[in-house]
Amino acid sequence: MKPIPIRSGRLEAPHGFFTRVGGVSPGIYASLNGGQGSGDDRRNVAENRWRVASALNVTPENLVSVYQVHGDTALHVEGPWRGERQQADGMVTDRPGVALAILTADCAPILFEDLKAGVVGACHAGWKGAFAGIIGATVAAMVRLGAERGRISAVVGPTISQRNYEVGPEFVEQFIDEDPDLSRFFAGGEGDRAMFDLPGFCLARLREEEVEAEWTGHCTYDDAERFYSYRRATHREEPDYGRLVSAIALPPGA
Numbered sequence: 001m002k003p004i005p006i007r008s009g010r011l012e013a014p015h016g017f018f019t020r021v022g023g024v025s026p027g028i029y030a031s032l033n034g035g036q037g038s039g040d041d042r043r044n045v046a047e048n049r050w051r052v053a054s055a056l057n058v059t060p061e062n063l064v065s066v067y068q069v070h071g072d073t074a075l076h077v078e079g080p081w082r083g084e085r086q087q088a089d090g091m092v093t094d095r096p097g098v099a100l101a102i103l104t105a106d107c108a109p110i111l112f113e114d115l116k117a118g119v120v121g122a123c124h125a126g127w128k129g130a131f132a133g134i135i136g137a138t139v140a141a142m143v144r145l146g147a148e149r150g151r152i153s154a155v156v157g158p159t160i161s162q163r164n165y166e167v168g169p170e171f172v173e174q175f176i177d178e179d180p181d182l183s184r185f186f187a188g189g190e191g192d193r194a195m196f197d198l199p200g201f202c203l204a205r206l207r208e209e210e211v212e213a214e215w216t217g218h219c220t221y222d223d224a225e226r227f228y229s230y231r232r233a234t235h236r237e238e239p240d241y242g243r244l245v246s247a248i249a250l251p252p253g254a
Contacts, residue, residue: 001022002022002051003018003019003021003022003023003032004018004021004022005017005018005019006018006019006158006218008155008214008216010153010154010155010212011111011113011153011155011248012113012115013113013248013249013250013251014057014058014099014248014249014251015247015249016055016056016246016247017109017111017155017157017244017246018032018034018055018245018246019032019226019244020225020226020227020228020244022051023047023048023051024044024047024048025041025044025045025048026044028233028238028239028241028242029044029240029242030242031048032048032052032242032244032245033045033048033228034049034052034065034101034103034242034245035103035242036065036085037067037243038242038243039239040242046060048245049063049101049245052101052247056099056247058097058098058099058249059097062079062099063099063247064077064080064081064091064093064098064100064101065100065101065102066086066089066091067084067085067086067087067088068087068088069088069089070089070124070126070132071088071128071129071132071134072134072136073087073088073090073134073137074090074091074092074123075090075092075141076091076092076093076144077093077095077098077100078095078098079098089124089129090122090123090124090137090141091121091138092112092119092120092121092142093121093250094117094119094145094250095250096118096250096251096252096254097249097252098249098250099248100121100122100247100248100249101245101247102122102123102124102245102246102247103124103246104124104157104158104159104244104246105227105228105230105233105241105242106160106231107124107126107127107160107198108125108126108130108157108159108198108199108202109123109124109125109156109157109158109159109244109246110122110123110135110138110154110155110156110213111154111155111157111247111248112142112152112153112154112211112248113152113153113248114146114147114152114153115251115254116151117142117145117147117148117151118250118254119146119250120248120249120250121138121139121141121142121248122138122246122247123135123137125156125198125202125205126198127171127196127198130201130205131174131175135202135205136208136209139152139206139209139211149209149210149211152209152211152212153211153212153213154206154212154213155213155214156199156202156203156213156214156215156216157216157218157246158220158244159198159202159215159218159219159220160219160220160221160229160231161197161198161199161219161221161222162187162198162199164222164231165196165221165231166194166195166196167186167193167194168194169192171194172186172194172196185197185204199215202215220232220244227244228243228244229241
């Protein structure tokens, strides 16, 4: 079976929020695990990434990813890394034939484009990165390459939804201390717990950057058949988990 990516009509560039379907990995990694840092066999991961690259019509070496650290750094990618992957959580490129790949397992993958400027971007937005500013950093990096904020389109891919994202009071306090208005992203849970709206928070950050955006509406925790989930794996006491690949490529002639 081939990979089955989720695509959005908001983006014209070759892209996909790839599900876990269509790869070669076994067991808890079944089957399209793109996680180079997972415990999966490296040969399986390499084959899975080759399948993703093929679906986007780029060479495997041009499917570029970063060592994600939940920070606010967005890098300009000009081609495959020379040596080790760079540490960052956002990437932008103006090079046709380069695909930017983000790995997630509950965090939000966000894909961006301004094809008039010939620029695409991608970022990994867990709560830490989104709170720290990775979304704005990625947009700013696109603008430095000639993109215009009002022309950028973005899509938030499959991520954990509010009904499954329980957090403690210390988590909530970090947001409220920053801005009391951020309380709107929390709903009441049991006892002193709250439920956090990560996709809603990401969309709000995108609006602050003057970027038109949407969420695909898919919850990674709810759908074990199609998505990996760090939180679900933790609740099931599984030893590891696969990583979903979300990627966008700048087409030739853009």
